Amino acid sequence: MTAPDDSTVRSASCLRANMVRALLDQDSVTSESVAAAFAAVPRHRFAPEASLDLVYDLHRTVPVKQDAHGLDISVMSAAHLQGVMLEQAAIQPGMNVLEIGSGGYNAALIQELVGGAGAVTTVDIDRDVIDRARRCLDDAGYSQVKTVLADGESGVADGAPYDRIIVTAAAWDIAPSWISGLTDNGRLVVPLTLRGTTRSIAFDRDGEGLLGCSYRLARFVPMQGQGAATEERKELLRDGVAVQSDDARVRLAAQALNHALDTPRLLQWSGAAYDLPDELELYLALNLPRAARLHASHDIVDNGLVEASALLGVPALVTEDSIAYRTRRENQSTGGFESGVVAHGPHAKNLAEQYVELLRTWAHHHRLRGAAEIRYLPGPAASSLPPGSVAKRHGVVAVTWH
Structure with a gap:
């Protein structure tokens, strides 16, 4: 590798110092030792083909x-x-x-x-x-x-x-x-x-x-x-809409679920606060009884077929011919936003009620950061696992909420 010129070194040093300050400001780094490590290591020397702006951007991969x-x-x-x-x-x-x-x-x-x-x-x-x-x-x-x-x-x-x-x-x-x-x-x-x-x-x-x-x-x-995750299954319902699951108990019937999306939507609001979305997502993914994940493209969302919550994937509750997933709306009485459910298909009402009950349970009992306790237990899984537990190849992940 060729040695960088003096101007590159100066620019990189300035960007690295700014990166360390930003990491501390955003609490991604909280200790002096980790901050000192980031300040010492020339990050750009590990990505010589990339621009300095990309290399020292806090939130972008190279x-x-x-x-x-x-x-x-x-x-x-x-x-x-x-x-x-x-x-x-x-x-x-x-x-x-x-x-x-x-x-x-x-x-x-x-x-x-x-x-x-x-x-x-x-x-x-x-x-x-x-x-x-x-x-x-x-x-x-x-x-x-x-x-x-x-x-x-x-x-x-x-x-x-x-x-x-x-x-x-x-x-x-x-x-x-x-x-x-x-x-x-x-x-x-x-x-x-x-x-x-x-x-x-x-x-x-x-x-x-x-x-x-x-x-x-x-x-x-x-x-x-x-x-590698060979257990994961993904079904394309139509261009821009897909569902995925790694739960062997969940059957993804692509044609029937796609047809469900064309039926009128059922919208049910929970009256519960929508907050801490990463904590809520983990709770829903592990406690929905037939959990899948719904993904939708920007075009699909812009057309109004699927809510924006599905842009990065949203926990969904599915049967062979029906689907329900989370949405939100502004509501000051719940602290800013209220969670709700969109459901499609012949079992939409039942799925929406199950989903809403989980939203209320989380908001009333587990709405705080770090409420989950996660254990990994090596060995074969039991034939029946409690909610919050996921069977893996080598063991079981058991998650409970305080």
């Missing part, structure tokens, strides 16, 4: 590699999300840390946090990605970081046990090697996908399983290799 269809399969994560996950990890000097999913930059931040007495290993399944990470780490002066080409689902036994394992791709499940690869007091930080929505969860060891100590909304490219 593409690293795309598949044959032009979809990102490796990116440099947005700085604000990296800050959140590093704060969740609570890395201390001298620790031994494994990063699963490599790009180089995050590993350099971790190396700053563990210091000279600590050790950092970063692993990726893609040779292009890990070779690029190696070059960037060496170029930026982080040659002590160990890079490994392997499937992250298997962990990296050479170096275990780890005080911290940080996963930087959306994982559908928690690999057994990640749990066994932790020290007794170790912590796993992983973007875990639950019914189509992903949260970065910090898990501590809890006997044979894991107990979540914090969770934050997150978006990542999905895991590849053995940990």
